[in-house]
Every structure is written in structure tokens, then in C-alpha cells.
Amino acid sequence: MYGRTGLVLLVVVAAIVWILPSYYTGLLTLIGLYALVTIGLNLFMGYAGQVSLGQAAFFGVGAYTSATFAVKANITPWLGMVLGAIVAALVAYALSFVALRLRENLLALATLALGIVINVVFNQWDFIGGTSGLKDIPGFTIGSFTFDQRAYAILAWALVAVGIWFAGNLVRSSFGRSLIAISAGELGAQALGVHSERLKRQTFVLSAVYAGAAGAIYASQASYIDPTSFSFLLSVNFVLMSVIGGLRSLWGAVIGATVVVALGQILQNVVPVVLPSARGDFQSFFLGVILIAMLILLPRGITSRLSEARRA
Amino acid sequence: MTAIPVATATLEVRSVTMRFGGVLAVDDVSFSARTGEVLGVMGPNGAGKTTLFNVISGVQRPTSGDVSLRGVRLTGRSVEDVASCGVTRTFQTPVMFWGLTVRESVEVALAAREFGGTYPPAPLRELAPCGLGSPGRRHAQAALRERADVLLAGAGIAAMADRATESLAFGEERLLELARALAVEPTVLLLDEPLSGLNPDEVDAVIASIRAARTDGVAVLLVEHAVGELLSVADRVVVLDHGRMIAEGLPAQVAADPVVIDAYIGDELE
Amino acid sequence: MMASLWQYVLSGVVDGAIFALVAAGFVLIYQVTGLINFAQGEFAMIGAMTAAALATAGMPTLAAAGIAVLAAAVVGALCYLLAIRPARKSTGVTLIFITLGLDVALRGLALFVWGTNPLSLNAFSSGNAIALFGGALPPQAMWVLGSDVIVFAALYLFFRHTYAGTAVRAAVANPPIASTFGIPLRTFAFWSFVVAAAIGGLGGVMIAPITSATYDMGLTLGLAGFVAAVLGGLDSLPGALVGGFVLGIVEHVAGGLWSTGWEQGVGFLILVLVLVLRPQGLLGRATRRA
Numbered sequence A: 001m002y003g004r005t006g007l008v009l010l011v012v013v014a015a016i017v018w019i020l021p022s023y024y025t026g027l028l029t030l031i032g033l034y035a036l037v038t039i040g041l042n043l044f045m046g047y048a049g050q051v052s053l054g055q056a057a058f059f060g061v062g063a064y065t066s067a068t069f070a071v072k073a074n075i076t077p078w079l080g081m082v083l084g085a086i087v088a089a090l091v092a093y094a095l096s097f098v099a100l101r102l103r104e105n106l107l108a109l110a111t112l113a114l115g116i117v118i119n120v121v122f123n124q125w126d127f128i129g130g131t132s133g134l135k136d137i138p139g140f141t142i143g144s145f146t147f148d149q150r151a152y153a154i155l156a157w158a159l160v161a162v163g164i165w166f167a168g169n170l171v172r173s174s175f176g177r178s179l180i181a182i183s184a185g186e187l188g189a190q191a192l193g194v195h196s197e198r199l200k201r202q203t204f205v206l207s208a209v210y211a212g213a214a215g216a217i218y219a220s221q222a223s224y225i226d227p228t229s230f231s232f233l234l235s236v237n238f239v240l241m242s243v244i245g246g247l248r249s250l251w252g253a254v255i256g257a258t259v260v261v262a263l264g265q266i267l268q269n270v271v272p273v274v275l276p277s278a279r280g281d282f283q284s285f286f287l288g289v290i291l292i293a294m295l296i297l298l299p300r301g302i303t304s305r306l307s308e309a310r311r312a
Numbered sequence B: 001m002t003a004i005p006v007a008t009a010t011l012e013v014r015s016v017t018m019r020f021g022g023v024l025a026v027d028d029v030s031f032s033a034r035t036g037e038v039l040g041v042m043g044p045n046g047a048g049k050t051t052l053f054n055v056i057s058g059v060q061r062p063t064s065g066d067v068s069l070r071g072v073r074l075t076g077r078s079v080e081d082v083a084s085c086g087v088t089r090t091f092q093t094p095v096m097f098w099g100l101t102v103r104e105s106v107e108v109a110l111a112a113r114e115f116g117g118t119y120p121p122a123p124l125r126e127l128a129p130c131g132l133g134s135p136g137r138r139h140a141q142a143a144l145r146e147r148a149d150v151l152l153a154g155a156g157i158a159a160m161a162d163r164a165t166e167s168l169a170f171g172e173e174r175l176l177e178l179a180r181a182l183a184v185e186p187t188v189l190l191l192d193e194p195l196s197g198l199n200p201d202e203v204d205a206v207i208a209s210i211r212a213a214r215t216d217g218v219a220v221l222l223v224e225h226a227v228g229e230l231l232s233v234a235d236r237v238v239v240l241d242h243g244r245m246i247a248e249g250l251p252a253q254v255a256a257d258p259v260v261i262d263a264y265i266g267d268e269l270e
Numbered sequence C: 001m002m003a004s005l006w007q008y009v010l011s012g013v014v015d016g017a018i019f020a021l022v023a024a025g026f027v028l029i030y031q032v033t034g035l036i037n038f039a040q041g042e043f044a045m046i047g048a049m050t051a052a053a054l055a056t057a058g059m060p061t062l063a064a065a066g067i068a069v070l071a072a073a074v075v076g077a078l079c080y081l082l083a084i085r086p087a088r089k090s091t092g093v094t095l096i097f098i099t100l101g102l103d104v105a106l107r108g109l110a111l112f113v114w115g116t117n118p119l120s121l122n123a124f125s126s127g128n129a130i131a132l133f134g135g136a137l138p139p140q141a142m143w144v145l146g147s148d149v150i151v152f153a154a155l156y157l158f159f160r161h162t163y164a165g166t167a168v169r170a171a172v173a174n175p176p177i178a179s180t181f182g183i184p185l186r187t188f189a190f191w192s193f194v195v196a197a198a199i200g201g202l203g204g205v206m207i208a209p210i211t212s213a214t215y216d217m218g219l220t221l222g223l224a225g226f227v228a229a230v231l232g233g234l235d236s237l238p239g240a241l242v243g244g245f246v247l248g249i250v251e252h253v254a255g256g257l258w259s260t261g262w263e264q265g266v267g268f269l270i271l272v273l274v275l276v277l278r279p280q281g282l283l284g285r286a287t288r289r290a
């Protein structure tokens, strides 16, 4: 069901990019990439019941890995994407030994801290561009065709289709059910022999794979990255996408990414008209307020309402 | 973790002591449990019964002493490793897997048993056979479902297989927890007050399940305040009071033991 | 070399005293509500920005500082009433996300109100730097350290020597029993936000003359406060004090000897090490999960 709907979505995207202005096609790509990150995040937060406030760091690791290989060693972004996912997975694997011993409050703190440490590394490591970042990152190519915005949108949404199909199979498998059991009653699951720490680690690593692959595409599509592109605020945005769509929902990830990106655009266009003095990342005020309002009014996300409506 | 042959399994508790600050919750307790027997664990409130279960199941590490299962040391292992060795438990307050249905909860336990609770290269393993609903995956899921339904029928809750665990009444939670524990085919089963809060029908169902498990060769450790039921179902009884083991023997002997009666009455007078 | 090292330590003490104030706010809220308030750093930002903006508009520095602390307290009260209280029945993770939303929203709000330009605030007293064994403390240091002494002494007296303080400790130790005794947990939660915000605001007011005030200073300050609080032990007010100073000194020494960009990284590495090796912190109590 996830697989087929994902395919349909891909076909729709592949069709509308031909009529969409290139600016909006770029946004569509961004939505796809963020959705990919959020699908991974939902596995970790929604299904396994954990918290990550550092997901932007994995997105950044994927982006920096692919971009560095491409800029410094002229390695094709196709391979860079795989490497980005792998390096992000390795980083997550290493960090999991620190982070996953903790729960809730402290896990949130630890992932936040680790995300910022990684951002400090981006800033301080001159080989990967330091504070000024990496410019002129080579794009994806097939033969002599260099990707344009349309091709990036299709690539991103092809990955969304694959990613959601895979995640869909996962959550309906024993693995996914064990994750839900862990999030509801970890000790109870352990007493049945569920190796909760290993399962949480695998899920954390998997979420980093999603983020890393998405980040790698982002680097090539934007052709320029610097540490501010992967800040704490982006991690908060990913949380917002999860929460808006519904943490324990895979389609929620797609909806959440769409809503947040669209909202950002609307705010960017509307707010300066109403309040000419607004500058900088002023959208964050609204994002914060929406996050709080969602959690108070609809803590299980938009999709929970949709499925209730369908049932009724 | 290779499972220990059921026929020879024995749980050995040696000089276990558990201290919380100034409180001696378990004080130098030793006993063993044989396969195919129900060992009742009695004692007034705060005697240390739950703490003892926590130590055996790996939830807490004892201050001193150790627990082993047929020569394999359990102390120091994680809860899931102890479970993989064949020792599982229920909780005084049932732990429900909210978000799953009743049947799915049991399937989690069955899968934990089947895969040893790990899914080595989980994502890959899950990806390979499933495809877009491939026959292999469907077949495996149907098999799991069938086994889950057998266990639910055994616990007398077959009718609620598709209900959400959030919707269960307290007694139904207890029955589900028992079915889940039996799904991992334990060698040793620790039941912490499985009868409390149940209606008479449910009590009968649990007792029937305990007897059936015993017939299958499981060593059942049963903590229960309903002394009548405990004495009728147990083959042997140990009695704790203030962390110390004050009696051990056949139900009839223990029931008549003045030390035991003293402990209970003393507790009531306190 | 030794001389400059000593100077790093002295600068670290000043920062550390401010971190300790932010950390005290964390600990207070955590003790009373069990919640880590990710917006704590923004209370400091509100304090700093309000004071600097009022002073720039011509108000005397100390008056501006006083009003700024009040403003932070009011913001704290609003945060509790509008965001935390309506969601008090939620699970831990939801509440974490809510405070995260508060953090982001307050920062965005500050951007609306004050824009991106840094605002400066005069030191509270003029005069020369205070020489100390070959190093120098800025005059502001006395104000910072003084407010640490007052805040921590007041908190100590409250918790140890007043009925309300004892009631809070009882309530924290055993919430169900506390409510049977009619201890008003919800009122305590409200006041913990108000007081934590005021203390955080005070920290912001104190640091404004040293670093100047910007709308986005709350994140850095808040994170430093977290690290200090976790380092000292989330349930320990003395721990917040110790953690603040340790962090301030370590950051300045590491930043001075190495490079300033790594300062924050060092702080977080400490945080991670503490979380792994001694999650209860330096002075916290070990708690056991059943």
C-alpha cells in the first residue's frame, strides 16, 4: 500500500514538474528531501518512542560528505549519495552508544548537544570549508545530461517513494511492532527477549541513512552549503514536520514536510507586507507557536484526524 | 543464545541480597526451582518478593549473591539476555504495548523468541522477503498469526484478538500479559501477583494456564497474595518476611508453620 | 603563558557565574515539574534585550535592569499559562517539544520586536578593572558574582527554612502523597516558571554589558545553562553553581589555548561525557529506576 501510493506520488511529481515554474519545482525537491528525513525521524521518534533534536546534523553529514568528495576528489554525486548515507550511518552508530543509554529529557539534551558539536566541527574544519562552506558543488549527471530542477524533484521523490515503501514494510513487520512495544513498555518488551537497545540503535542508524541520503542530494541541488544550513533550527523544523504530520505515521512525514515548507513560503511573502520591519528567520516565531498549538490541540498530528474522519 | 533443554532446567538462587540504602529488601535468600513445578513465593507486603523477581529477571543487580539457570550464570546479564536464556516474567502492574492490538502484542513475543529478539541486519532482512506483499512474507505472517491465536485461546481471550490494547480492562491486561509471556516458551516463568484484580472466571483461566505450563515442563514462580489459590496450585512454597526466607516446604507444611502464621499476623498487627 | 592562563580563568569565572544563574532556572523547573525547559536561555535573552533597549531609550541602567528582570518573569508566567499548563496531561516527549517550541517562538518574537542589531548596555558601575594576582576582572564582575550570591542564598533559605520550600521538596519526592496533603503542585509549577525566568533574566541583564545583547543570544546561553545544570546534577542547586563555574572556566581556558570557535564544542563534549559517565551530575543524587 505504501509502495503503490509512493509510486503514484512519484508519477504525479514527475508530471507536474513540467508545468511548474522552476522556483516551485525547487521547493518540491526540498519538500521531498525533508520528507525523507522526517520519515526516518518518525521511525525513531514515532515508532521507537525516542527523541532526536539533532537530525539536521545527519542531513549535514550527508551533504558535506557528498560535497567534499565531489569538490575535492571529483567523485560523482551518485556515489556521493551512497557515501553520504554511509557516513551519516557510521556517525549515528558511534553516537548511539552515547545517546541511546538515555531517555526522554536527557536523550533530547544529548542529541541536541551532539547535533551542535557536529555543527561546530563543520565550522572549524577548514578542509570542508569552515565557516564559509563549500561552493560550486557538482550536480548529478546522467551521461552528458546535468540535472536541472525537474530532474532533482523527480530524484528526490523517487527516493521518497522507495523510502516510504521500505519504512512501510518495516513498521508492519515484527521489527516495527517490536519498536512500538519498546516505546510503550520497554521493560516489558525486554522481559520477552526483545533487544531494545539494539533495535533502537538500528532505527537511529536507519534514520541517519534517510537524512544522509537526503542531505547529499540537497548539497548538489543547492550547489552551495555552509554550516548555517544545518543548524539547530533545522532540527527543530524536522521535529515540527514530524509533529504536524503525526509522529507515528509515515504519510504524516510527507504531509508535515509539505505543510512546513509551504508555511515558510507563505510567511516569507505575507509577513513583510504586514510587518515591514520583519527580517531574518522571523518565521521561527510562527513555527514555534504552531508547534505548541499542534501539541496542545492535536498531539497526534494531522493524520490522526484524517484517519478518524475516514473511520467515521 | 541457545535455549537450555527444558527437561533439565533448574533455576538456582544463591545467597541473593539486595540492599537499597538502609533497606534490606532481600536478605541472603537461597532456593532452587525445578522444571515442571509451581513454586509459590509468599510474604506480606514489602517482604521483598518483587525485588527478588527483579533480581532473577535481570532488572536489578543484586548487592551480592547470584542466580543461575542450569549452571549458566544469569546475574550480570541484561533483561533481554536473561529472557533469551528462557526466563521471562510478568509485572505486578501489567505492562501493555499501547499502539498494538492484542494479537500483535503476542506476535512481538513470538518474534522475539524466533529471532532471539534481534533482527541482525534488520532493515535488509525485512526488505528481502517482503517485496510488495510477496507470498513468502504473507505466509510467514499468517503462521505467526495462527500461533498467536492459539496462545490467545489458551488464555481465554481469543475473542479480543483484534482489539487495541488501550481498550482492555485490568483483568484482560493480566491475561494478555500471561499469554505474551507464554509465547516466548519460557523455561522459567515469574508471575508477580497474576490473580490480583481478576474476576472469578479470569482467576480460573490463569490457574488453568499455570497448570498447563507446569505440564509442559515450565518452572513457574508464583507470587500471590491470594493465599488459598496459591496454596492450592503450588507444589512447593517459600515464604519471605522482611527480606529473609523464613520457611520453605510443601503447601500444607508451610500453611501450618507457626513462624509463617506469625509473620502474616504480625504484619496485620503492625 | 601562566599569566594569560590565569586571565582565562578569571574571564571564565565571570561567564560561569552567569551560566550558573541560567542553570539555576533549569534546576528549579526540573525539580518542581520534572521538565527540562528548553526555553530557559530565552528568558535570559529577554532580560538582556529589555534592559539594553530601555537603557538605549534613555532609562537609567539600574532601573532598566530591574524592569528587565520583571519582564522576564512575566514572560515566564505567560509561557507556563499559555503553553505548559494546557498540556500538563501530556507525556514527557510532548512537553519537551512544547518547550522547544517556546524557545523558537520567543527568539522569533525578539526578532520582531528588536530586530537583528546588537544592543549594548553600560556597565552597572564605572571604574577600573579590578586587578587580581596579575589578572583583571571587569567591574561588572562584582555585580555578576554578587547576584549569584544573593540568588543562591535566597534559594537555599527558601528550600531549607520556609514551610513552602519544605512543601515543594515533599511534593517533588512524592507527588501523589503531596496532593493528598493538599500541597498545590500546580501553583508551585507556575511559580517555578516565574522565578526561573526572573533568575534567567537576571543572568541576561548581567551579561549584556559584557557581550552586548542580541535576539539570538538565548540559544547559546541556554545551552551553556543546560551543560552547567547537567554537569552539576539536574536536581541540585549547588550543582548548578559548581557546574556553571566549571563550564565557564573550561570554556575560556580551552577557547584561549586553542581557538574560540571550539568553545561551545568543548562545553558539549563535557555534557556528553557527564551524561554517559555520571548522568546524575557532579552533585546530583543517583536515582534508581524500578
Ligand SMILES: Nc1ncnc2c1ncn2[C@@H]1O[C@H](COP(=O)(O)OP(=O)(O)OP(=O)(O)O)[C@@H](O)[C@H]1O
Pocket (backbone or CB within 6 Å): B020, B023, B024, B025, B043, B044, B045, B046, B047, B048, B049, B050, B051, B052, B092, C288, C289, C290
Ligand atoms: N528501588 C527501590 N529503592 C528503595 N527501596 C526499594 C526499592 N524497591 C523496593 N524497595 C523496598 O524494598 C522492600 C521490598 O519491596 P518489594 O516491592 O520487593 O516487596 P513485595 O514483597 O513485592 O511487596 P508487595 O506485596 O507489596 O508487592 C520494601 O521495603 C520496598 O520499600
Ligand SMILES: [Mg+2]
Pocket (backbone or CB within 6 Å): B049, B050, B051, B092
Ligand atoms: Mg511486589
